[in-house]
Amino acid sequence: MPTVQDLPPIGGYEPIQWKRHLPSRGFRPKVWFGLLLGICSYGFYKTIQSIQERRELQREKVWARIHLMPLLQAETDRDLVRRHYSDKAIESKIMANVPGWDVNENVYNDGRFRSPTFSFADDK
Amino acid sequence: MSNTREPSTNYSIETVSSPLPKDIPHVDEIGATSAPLLSAAFFIGARCKPFNDDFMQCKSEKPGNGEIGCLKEGRRVTRCAASVLSDINKNCLDSFRLHWNCLEQNNHALKNCRKAEKLFNKCVFDKLNLTKTIPGVPEGETPIHLKEKPLYVPNVEDYDSKIAYKKAQAEGKI
Numbered sequence: 145m146p147t148v149q150d151l152p153p154i155g156g157y158e159p160i161q162w163k164r165h166l167p168s169r170g171f172r173p174k175v176w177f178g179l180l181l182g183i184c185s186y187g188f189y190k191t192i193q194s195i196q197e198r199r200e201l202q203r204e205k206v207w208a209r210i211h212l213m214p215l216l217q218a219e220t221d222r223d224l225v226r227r228h229y230s231d232k233a234i235e236s237k238i239m240a241n242v243p244g245w246d247v248n249e250n251v252y253n254d255g256r257f258r259s260p261t262f263s264f265a266d267d268k
Numbered sequence: 269m270s271n272t273r274e275p276s277t278n279y280s281i282e283t284v285s286s287p288l289p290k291d292i293p294h295v296d297e298i299g300a301t302s303a304p305l306l307s308a309a310f311f312i313g314a315r316c317k318p319f320n321d322d323f324m325q326c327k328s329e330k331p332g333n334g335e336i337g338c339l340k341e342g343r344r345v346t347r348c349a350a351s352v353l354s355d356i357n358k359n360c361l362d363s364f365r366l367h368w369n370c371l372e373q374n375n376h377a378l379k380n381c382r383k384a385e386k387l388f389n390k391c392v393f394d395k396l397n398l399t400k401t402i403p404g405v406p407e408g409e410t411p412i413h414l415k416e417k418p419l420y421v422p423n424v425e426d427y428d429s430k431i432a433y434k435k436a437q438a439e440g441k442i
Contacts, residue, residue: 194419200412201379201420204402208378211313212305214320215349217327218342219297221335222288228335230286256332 227260295343298350306376307368308356310400311392316348352398359395363388363432370426378413380422384429385413387436 170176232247239245252258288294298305305312313320323341327334356364367384374380392398405411412418436442 190419196409197412197415197419200402200405200409203404204378204412207313207402208306208309211309211316211320214323214342214345215298215305215312215316218323218338218345221342222295222297222339224335225292225339226286226288227284229289230284233286254332257335259335 224257224259228257231260231262292339293343295346296350298346298353300353303368303372303376304353304364306378307364307371307388308353310402311356311396311398312349312352314398314401315352316345319344319348352396355396356392360388360391363391366429366432370429374422374426377422379418379420381426381429382413382418383433384426386442387429387432389413390442 171179236247239247300308319341323338323345326338326341330337363384367381367388370381370384371378378385389400400413402411402413410416433442
């Protein structure tokens with residue numbers, strides 16, 4: 145019995161299909177990248193704009209307070225001075241019988257104004 | 269367990285009712301609450317800037333003793349601000365009320381009351397010739413209160429000012 149060798153068919157085998165033949169969907173990668181870039185730039189543009197607007201709103205608020213501060217400070221100062229002199233008056237009344245008591249003498253030596261640290265529930 | 273506690277200090281009884289000494293001239297306090305003050309702040313700034321600057325300069329020149337040393341400047345500041353408020357009350361009471369009520373209802377955020385503010389600013393400019401200017405606006409930018417389409421808009425427009433704005437628009441006042 146003659147030896148028979150298994151051989152390829154005449155003309156050779158068909159080429160093996162290793163590549164996928166799927167239809168390519170959507171845009172080209174460059175277009176996707178461009179879209180991404182566009183959306184991101186729009187977002188950043190809006191973000192920066194709103195940050196700037198927020199800053200301006202904040203500045204507006206701060207300037208409103210700057211315009212009001214001297215007014216409020218002046219009112220507070222007057223009240224502190226009033227209480228200061230009121231304390232002095234009360235002190236001089238209480239210490240009237242103590243010889244050598246100087247109401248205007250300060251315990252500090254720097255000549256600074258110190259706001260009243262205590263108050264009377266009844267100053268009669 | 270409760271989250272609240274009784275205040276340990278009761279400030280309501282801590283009153284010192286004695287007035288200032290006679291030799292310090294009397295000045296009526298401004299007597300306005302925060303919303304009207306905020307509403308009128310830029311006009312107070314526009315008219316009283318010299319007095320305000322004078323007062324603050326005095327305070328910084330007398331460090332630690334400005335309370336007693338700057339009483340005169342302080343009186344001027346208060347008188348000037350009071351004059352602005354009384355002028356506004358005389359001439360633009362309606363739009364002033366509209367604006368500060370809007371501020372009161374809207375968390376004191378100026379961005380929420382632009383319509384009322386436009387009416388108010390226009391009235392004050394026409395009657396008192398005071399303008400709202402925010403110092404230091406970047407070059408080439410519209411000041412925030414004049415922007416036509418701001419990004420930050422109120423969630424709900426204040427009803428009264430919306431109606432008033434529409435009315436003013438229909439009458440061609442704005």
